[in-house]
Amino acid sequence: MQKIRWKKVVLYSFLLGVFIVCWSNFSVYYESKDFISEDISELPPVKTGLLLGTSRNLRGGSENAYFFHRIDACVKLYEAGKIKNVLISGDNGRKEYNEPEDMKQELMARGIPEAHIFLDYAGFDTYDSVLRAWKIFGQKSFIVISQHFHNQRAVYIARRFGLNAYGYDATDVRKMYGVKTKLREFFACVKAYFEVKLNVEPTFLGEQINIP
Numbered sequence: 222m223q224k225i226r227w228k229k230v231v232l233y234s235f236l237l238g239v240f241i242v243c244w245s246n247f248s249v250y251y252e253s254k255d256f257i258s259e260d261i262s263e264l265p266p267v268k269t270g271l272l273l274g275t276s277r278n279l280r281g282g283s284e285n286a287y288f289f290h291r292i293d294a295c296v297k298l299y300e301a302g303k304i305k306n307v308l309i310s311g312d313n314g315r316k317e318y319n320e321p322e323d324m325k326q327e328l329m330a331r332g333i334p335e336a337h338i339f340l341d342y343a344g345f346d347t348y349d350s351v352l353r354a355w356k357i358f359g360q361k362s363f364i365v366i367s368q369h370f371h372n373q374r375a376v377y378i379a380r381r382f383g384l385n386a387y388g389y390d391a392t393d394v395r396k397m398y399g400v401k402t403k404l405r406e407f408f409a410c411v412k413a414y415f416e417v418k419l420n421v422e423p424t425f426l427g428e429q430i431n432i433p
Contacts, residue, residue, distance in 0.1 A: 245414035246407060253376040257369065257388035261301050264387050269360050269432055270295060270304035271386075273350055273367040273375065274311015274320030277327075286394045287368060292324065294391035295366045296331045303389075306337045306432055308358055310344030320344075339432055347371065347409070348416045349423040351378045351386070356423070358430050361385060368393050370406045374413050381417045 258264055272295050275287045298304045307328060311320025321340040329335055339358065344350035354360045362385035365375040372388030379386030 242408070242411055245411040248414060249373050249377040249410045252380060253373045253388070256376050256380065256386065257372050257390060259369070259390040261297060261303060261389065264298075264303055264364060264389055266303050267362050267364055267385075267387070268304070269306045269308050269354075269358075269363045270298050270389075271350065271354050271360070271363045271365045271375070272307050272309045272324060273347065273365065273371060274309060274324060274344055276318070276320060277323045287391075288324070289327075290392040290394070291367055292327050292331065294389055295328060296333065298364060298366065298389055299333055299337075304364060306339060307333060308339045308341060308354055308360065308363070308432065310341035310350035310354065312345055313342035339430070343423070343425040343427075345424050347375050348378055348413055348421070349425075351375055351384070352382070352423045353426070355379075355382065355384055356426060357428075358432055360432065363387075364389050367391060374406070374410055378413055378417055 272291060275291065276285050277288050279285050295307055299307065309321040309324045309328075311324065313319045313321060319342075321342055321344075325335075325338050325340060328338055341350065341353055341358065343353060351365075354363060363379075365372050365379070365386060365388045367375065367388070369388075369390040370393075372390055376386050376388045
């Protein structure tokens, strides 16, 4: 009898886990789908674009396609007049690793003035990036710039906190290394779902920074 009960506990726990994962992903998709587009004409003009950071190069040293596709999308938004400023939010947890600065240099090389670029070095994950854009940089309306799967999560988080956020989809990555990212995103939606539910504070806050 004890073995049967233990098997039931394991089975029910597994089914509960599957339900939570599926429900979290559905919630992220459903609550963000009307605010994300790959068509610039469908997006309203706002003051700031929130460019989500990623590394310039992969571990093997080759260029990271996610990085350059996001840069392309950001430049398109800026040139179309949909954003006036860019807030780059990424990881600078180590001295030798600086996502925001790498993206800033690339944007400047593509013609976006330095005066219109702002850096958030404490965007350690999507949740932190979105909440810091609001709580530190004072942005309540912005366009998130990343790939579609990433924009879904960011816009979901923002909208859950009452922020007027949209997403502009950068070109996705079709190569095999994109599969690992998509699988990780599946569980990242669960993390985001519970962070929102529990109203978790970002890893770091600090003094407010004005974006004119």
